[in-house]
Amino acid sequence: MWKRNPVQNFIRNLIRLIIIAPLWYLLVWPDFQGFDFEPNTLLFWNIAKTIGILWFANILARMFHVLPQWQRLVLLRLGRSVGARGPGIFIVPPFIYSVARILDVRIITYEVKATKTLTRDNIPIDVTAAVELEIEDPEKAAIDVKDYWKTTEWVSMEALKSTIGGNDLRPLLSETARIATDLKRGIDEAAKDYGVNVRAVRITDVGTPPSLIEELAVIARAERSAKAKKIQAIAEETVAKSIAEASRTLASQPNAMDLRQIQALLEISKEESAMVIVYPTSSFMGQQIATAAAGSQSMGKKKSVPKLDQVP
Secondary structure: OOOOOHHHHHHHHHHHHHHHHHHHHHHOHHHHHOOOOOOOHHHHHHHHHHHHHHHHHHHHHOOEEEEOOOEEEEEEEOOEEEEEEOOEEEEOOOOOEEEEEEEEOOOEEEEEEEEEEEOOOOOEEEEEEEEEEEEOOHHHHHHOOOOHHHHHHHHHHHHHHHHHHOOOHHHHHHOHHHHHHHHHHHHHHHHHHHOEEEEEEEEEEEEOOHHHHHHHHHHHHHHHHHHHHHHHHHHHHHHHHHHHHHHHHHHHOOOHHHHHHHHHHHHHHOOOOOOOOOOOOOOHHHHHHHHHHHHHHHHHHHHHOOOOOOOO
């Protein structure tokens, strides 16, 4: 107690000294001045008075309580609770009032584990959750339950197993925020009867068998592949509809096809190795020129390729 609350310990010791020194000097010291050190009842009487003075000083000193900011004291009057006190310094009269419990109201975080728990689709997994809580009502935590810490811990474990059993594996892996919210609601519903407020619940780890992880990876790859093919099919369908719409537009305009041919020639001419010959389709001379040019180009390609019997 000295290390935990030195201010309270100092005040109590000071009260003891203030009470013991004057009383001992007034009640015991005069008898010692005329004591001749012979065995008689005066010695035992002085010892009894000294013990009484010490007991009285200790009773008065223990009336003073000094609580830090994070502690609350639950007070009883003749066995009935009269609420919580603190923080600060206050006096608890003896014999009528008594201290039921001193509680720490700071935020506490503890870990809950559920091992080999079956999900709704019968898959055993290990789940670890961190629960953050604080004492909201010190009177309930001290009076209505013997050990609020252990009780809340068991409630958290039961709620965690119930949450796992009510969900499939995939939501437990991908929807941890929603699972944590449901878990917090379940724990808080039971813990509020003990004066405990659950501030937050976080799913820190979900352990699955290695074989199941491989199966989930295969399923995920198959789903991604199917999604990619579906997107590609939708794109091809969109392109086909656009081409059909373009062809209808070209067919509805008399000179649109000629403009499209010119655009196609411009795109072909951008190629470095391409030769473009433009002639009217009704011109015989233009056909002969195109045939001659194409023949000369093919002959040039043949000359550039060596024959097998010419290779040394």
